[in-house]
Amino acid sequence: MSETVNQPLPSDFPNDPRVPEELRNNVFITTLDKLYNWGRKRSMWPMLFGLACCAIEMIATAASRHDLARFGWELMRASPRQADLMIVAGTVTKKMVPQIVRLYNQMPEPRYVIAMGACATAGGPFKEGYNVVSGIDKFIPVDVYITGCPPRPEALLHSFLKLQEKIEKQSLRTVPWYRPGEDDVIPVPMLGPDLVDMRRAEEIRQKAAAQAQQPVPTQEG
Amino acid sequence: MAEETPRPETQAASAQPSAAKPAPAAKPAAAAPKAGGHGAAKAAPLATLTPDMQQLQQHFGESVIAPAPYVGVLLQDKSRLPEVATYLRDELKYDSVTNLTAVDYIKDGYFEVVYHFQRSTGGEPLTLKVRVPRPQGNDLSEPVPSITPIYAGADFQEREVYDMYGIPFSGHPDLRRILLWEGFYGWPLRKDWHEAYYEGDTKPFDSRWPGGHHQLAEERVPWADNVNYPPGFDPLNFHADPDAGLYDSMAEGVPGLKVVTKNGYGETTTTVLGNGQALAEEEELRTDQIIVNMGPQHPSTHGVLRMVVKLDGETVTDLKLVLGYLHRNHEKIGERNTWLHNIPYTDRLDYIVGMANEWGYVLTVEKMMGIKPTERAEYLRVLMAELTRIQSHFWAIGFLLNDLGAFYTPALYFITERDLILDFFESVTGSRLMCNYFRFGGVSRDLTEAQLAQVKELAFERIPRKIDELEELLTDNEIVKARTIGVGYLPADRSINYSLTGPCLRAAGVPYDIRRVDPYGIYDRFDFEIPVLYGADVYDRYRIRVLEMRESLKIVQQCLQQMEQTKWGDIQAGKKAYNHRVPAGQAYARVETPKGELGFYLVSDGGQNPYRYHIRSSSFINLTSLKEMVVGHKVADAVVILGSLDIVLGEVDR
Numbered sequence: 001m002s003e004t005v006n007q008p009l010p011s012d013f014p015n016d017p018r019v020p021e022e023l024r025n026n027v028f029i030t031t032l033d034k035l036y037n038w039g040r041k042r043s044m045w046p047m048l049f050g051l052a053c054c055a056i057e058m059i060a061t062a063a064s065r066h067d068l069a070r071f072g073w074e075l076m077r078a079s080p081r082q083a084d085l086m087i088v089a090g091t092v093t094k095k096m097v098p099q100i101v102r103l104y105n106q107m108p109e110p111r112y113v114i115a116m117g118a119c120a121t122a123g124g125p126f127k128e129g130y131n132v133v134s135g136i137d138k139f140i141p142v143d144v145y146i147t148g149c150p151p152r153p154e155a156l157l158h159s160f161l162k163l164q165e166k167i168e169k170q171s172l173r174t175v176p177w178y179r180p181g182e183d184d185v186i187p188v189p190m191l192g193p194d195l196v197d198m199r200r201a202e203e204i205r206q207k208a209a210a211q212a213q214q215p216v217p218t219q220e221g
Numbered sequence: 222m223a224e225e226t227p228r229p230e231t232q233a234a235s236a237q238p239s240a241a242k243p244a245p246a247a248k249p250a251a252a253a254p255k256a257g258g259h260g261a262a263k264a265a266p267l268a269t270l271t272p273d274m275q276q277l278q279q280h281f282g283e284s285v286i287a288p289a290p291y292v293g294v295l296l297q298d299k300s301r302l303p304e305v306a307t308y309l310r311d312e313l314k315y316d317s318v319t320n321l322t323a324v325d326y327i328k329d330g331y332f333e334v335v336y337h338f339q340r341s342t343g344g345e346p347l348t349l350k351v352r353v354p355r356p357q358g359n360d361l362s363e364p365v366p367s368i369t370p371i372y373a374g375a376d377f378q379e380r381e382v383y384d385m386y387g388i389p390f391s392g393h394p395d396l397r398r399i400l401l402w403e404g405f406y407g408w409p410l411r412k413d414w415h416e417a418y419y420e421g422d423t424k425p426f427d428s429r430w431p432g433g434h435h436q437l438a439e440e441r442v443p444w445a446d447n448v449n450y451p452p453g454f455d456p457l458n459f460h461a462d463p464d465a466g467l468y469d470s471m472a473e474g475v476p477g478l479k480v481v482t483k484n485g486y487g488e489t490t491t492t493v494l495g496n497g498q499a500l501a502e503e504e505e506l507r508t509d510q511i512i513v514n515m516g517p518q519h520p521s522t523h524g525v526l527r528m529v530v531k532l533d534g535e536t537v538t539d540l541k542l543v544l545g546y547l548h549r550n551h552e553k554i555g556e557r558n559t560w561l562h563n564i565p566y567t568d569r570l571d572y573i574v575g576m577a578n579e580w581g582y583v584l585t586v587e588k589m590m591g592i593k594p595t596e597r598a599e600y601l602r603v604l605m606a607e608l609t610r611i612q613s614h615f616w617a618i619g620f621l622l623n624d625l626g627a628f629y630t631p632a633l634y635f636i637t638e639r640d641l642i643l644d645f646f647e648s649v650t651g652s653r654l655m656c657n658y659f660r661f662g663g664v665s666r667d668l669t670e671a672q673l674a675q676v677k678e679l680a681f682e683r684i685p686r687k688i689d690e691l692e693e694l695l696t697d698n699e700i701v702k703a704r705t706i707g708v709g710y711l712p713a714d715r716s717i718n719y720s721l722t723g724p725c726l727r728a729a730g731v732p733y734d735i736r737r738v739d740p741y742g743i744y745d746r747f748d749f750e751i752p753v754l755y756g757a758d759v760y761d762r763y764r765i766r767v768l769e770m771r772e773s774l775k776i777v778q779q780c781l782q783q784m785e786q787t788k789w790g791d792i793q794a795g796k797k798a799y800n801h802r803v804p805a806g807q808a809y810a811r812v813e814t815p816k817g818e819l820g821f822y823l824v825s826d827g828g829q830n831p832y833r834y835h836i837r838s839s840s841f842i843n844l845t846s847l848k849e850m851v852v853g854h855k856v857a858d859a860v861v862i863l864g865s866l867d868i869v870l871g872e873v874d875r
């Protein structure tokens with residue numbers, strides 16, 4: 001057996017005499033990676049989850065004119081447990097970000113994130129707002145960013161194609177979800193006097209303590 | 222205003238060099254509110270009283286009711302507010318409080334709470350103002366009596382004022398923060414409260430122009446992020462409770478519910494009702510009530526709304542809403558922006574109906590500047606606003622069906638039609654949703670021949686046919702009828718008391734439409750009706766939208782015909798300008814968007830930026846009445862009733 005496998009394949013493989021007659025033209029040889037990625041990239045289940053104006057364009061993308069189903073991505077799931085793609089479509093606010101992180105943690109691996117629009121990418125027109133997070137990538141890793149306010153449906157489709165390209169390049173040997181050990185869980189941010197990124201809690205504590213030592217400079221610039 | 226009359230800070234960036242020095246913001250509050258403007262160089266002119274205001278003044282005496290600067294009356298003694306409100310409601314027949322907000326006059330040392338009372342039969346609103354001294358630092362101010370017991374529609378609006386300004390309302394049944402969370406540090410709309418990325422009081426910031434030495438906000442601020450913490454804050458030993466007080470009034474009858482009571486700022490005490498104990502106290506064994514949080518991530522909440530429902534079996538026995546998951550700080554940003562900057566932001570309020578919002582804002586500013594758009598622009602505005610109404614109602618009906626369980630299929634038909642209208646918007650304005658089309662005194666572009674042909678095809682051929690199809694599909698559909706007739710009933714008087722506006726109010730038999738009760742634009746030139754139905758339930762809220770689409774279509778058709786008499790290209794009154802100055806003053810103006818009354822309350826100090834920019838949004842205020850509509854229905858109907866209100870979270874949370 002191993003001998004056969006190690007032999008280089010002839011160029012007219014389908015007609016190779018070693019392949020039984022009934023299997024000819026029905027056998028394809030590929031790498032496991034390719035097969036795995038080919039299946040995955042055309043059956044993404046996005047999460048049914050919109051935040052703001054960009055979600056309206058996301059719905060328009062799923063509707064008949066732009067028809068997401070052509071790419072095999074139309075099955076929007078309302079439960080994060082069944083989804084493997086999160087489209088962050090809209091402004092990420094401080095009040096909402098704990099929920100987004102929690103939803104992300106609940107999604108099983110492999111999972112992907114598309115940051116749709118200026119707001120999800122970097123805060124967009126509302127960046128200076130006191131309740132706005134300057135981009136979802138401050139908390140969760142993002143695979144594809146789309147510009148626009150809102151991005152057109154075509155731009156969203158483009159991001160799907162880009163994500164497919166990304167998936168194609170992944171290899172079973174290196175993907176994080178087959179590595180031993182626990183899944184990475186992102187600590188859920190806390191809504192205290194302001195939004196607290198718990199990964200920075202120690203730093204915040206020290207800085208705030210140092211601030212308490214000195215007389216507070218007024219915010220007046 | 223005899224002694225010190227400093228100019229407001231907002232003018233520091235303006236062209237008058239004499240006023241260039243901003244005063245320190247943390248100026249101690251003045252002992253008592255003074256009469257006069259908010260620090261304008263001259264005392265502001267006092268309002269002339271309308272007959273209703275005179276009657277109010279006669280009844281309560283001049284020592285209680287005095288003319289206020291610019292518009293409205295000032296209530297000198299705030300403890301008499303409930304009395305005055307009751308008189309307004311019962312004697313003067315101002316049966317709803319359409320707008321309620323506050324303004325921080327930091328130079329004069331007081332907050333001014335502004336009420337706009339409205340008659341459901343029409344006419345101008347009556348403006349009433351109440352002042353409270355500004356407190357020190359982050360403290361709460363003196364309380365103002367709540368008018369929620371008199372006008373149910375004041376409920377969320379008072380909570381918003383409390384959330385943004387730290388003005389408590391005594392006697393309010395459930396005074397908690399509404400857009401932010403319990404424990405948030407500070408009161409964001411106070412003029413001396415600065416967000417983390419604060420750069421200057423008004424735009425354009427010096428760093429961008431003319432020097433152009435802009436630095437990334439993250440590199441500029443101490444925490445390298447959009448956050449600010451009080452000194453000494455220790456996140457590792459902090460008990461965060463953003464929902465404090467939420468379940469308090471819902472706890473009864475729910476065993477095992479953790480009750481958290483708020484005990485002053487930042488402190489909380491926790492009581493846990495033991496499951497067994499609660500059960501043992503019951504005389505007989507009943508079904509437990511449970512509390513379910515729907516949202517903020519839920520497919521049927523139309524965005525990031527959170528409904529907390531108390532269920533007895535499947536029946537909703539109590540409901541509370543948690544808002545603010547899309548609070549994007551429109552008002553704070555709006556006060557930094559220049560007047561023109563704000564137009565694209567209004568697109569993002571209710572992002573389904575961008576151009577209707579623009580009209581509301583532009584109309585208010587035009588009222589303050591005293592300008593009128595050109596004829597051609599007036600027609601273009603009506604054309605855009607009515608097409609917006611049609612596409613919004615298509616959307617609303619499609620998603621109402623979604624909520625009924627007809628998942629996505631009917632919506633697909635209507636989204637197709639909507640896309641065609643958006644195509645027209647896109648070809649004229651350059652964008653499908655965020656059109657940024659209106660300008661002070663006009664609009665930004667005229668139609669080409671091809672665009673005219675495109676819209677005519679839509680208005681005369683395609684859309685009328687599609688509305689017929691829609692009706693054929695739905696109006697007599699048995700399932701639709703069974704699920705919607707009699708569901709979510711709210712009678713007319715309650716609707717008015719809740720300040721409900723828009724199609725939902727008209728479906729309860731009240732012919733209240735801003736296009737008729739307080740006309741704007743050129744709606745008086747068209748032959749159309751304000752449809753009214755009397756069912757006050759979900760079915761009639763659906764039917765009224767269909768009728769309104771037909772009326773809008775009539776307007777669009779007439780508009781296209783009449784427009785031919787106007788001059789092509791004449792779309793802007795006066796010169797195009799980037800840098801508008803709006804005379805000092807205050808104004809409240811509103812338009813009828815597809816969701817209801819959208820009003821803007823603007824205060825100008827004569828500079829390039831609004832001093833106060835308040836949005837009266839119908840989606841937000843309509844939600845006040847949701848509880849009364851839903852309680853007693855099954856939880857599946859709660860979703861449908863919410864769908865029938867047709868809210869958009871961008872406008873709810875702003």
Ligand code: SF4
Pocket residue numbers: 052053054055089090091116117118119120124125148149150151569
């Ligand atoms: S990027 Fe623009 S369209 Fe998208 S959510 Fe932000 S403001 Fe809305």
